[in-house]
Amino acid sequence: NAGVTQTPKFQVLKTGQSMTLQCAQDMNHNSMYWYRQDPGMGLRLIYYSASEGTTDKGEVPNGYNVSRLNKREFSLRLESAAPSQTSVYFCASSEQGEDTQYFGPGTRLTVL
């Protein structure tokens, strides 16, 4: 099992460009999550999907959109990137909301 995979691993964007971060899990988990990690801020939840067909805002949803494409895949889209979105983005999945989360390796995004 690959667990949770994320693409790309690195990305550099210019201000105003758009992009989609991809995440997939092969553990048949119901719930999936997107976090961003910034120095001194810990992990901050952007959006989550408790089950296929549902999505909910987390702590820092502004500037992002998500799509739960199917049970396996959960994508994060930046419509118009800003320098404040420079961060490391992690995707995670779990069986249920309160269960152990399994993390992907992360995407390091720089917005110039």
Add this chain to the structure above:
Amino acid sequence: AQSVTQPDIHITVSEGASLELRCNYSYGATPYLFWYVQSPGQGLQLLLKYFSGDTLVQGIKGFEAEFKRSQSSFNLRKPSVHWSDAAEYFCAVGAWNSGNTPLVFGKGTRLSVIA
């Protein structure tokens, strides 16, 4: 809603010394508690978790944690630290029977290990 506090932002210990990382949570009912480790440039890896039962939980890499309900704490310990333990450690709390409320993570404690 649940919350987590990790009071120490950065801790430095000598190799071979013992380690204790603090975690305090706030939640009115039975919590689920987790410790994760993040090595530089990597994702988070589960060290151990507490759901119920024995309040002393053993994890990977020689770590253990003790759930103390009276103190609302779940401190992580290791008797002898190795240089490879240098990493960032995150405590997290989940709400039992919460209806899919996600885990809440602390802001992390960075561990440095010196010779």
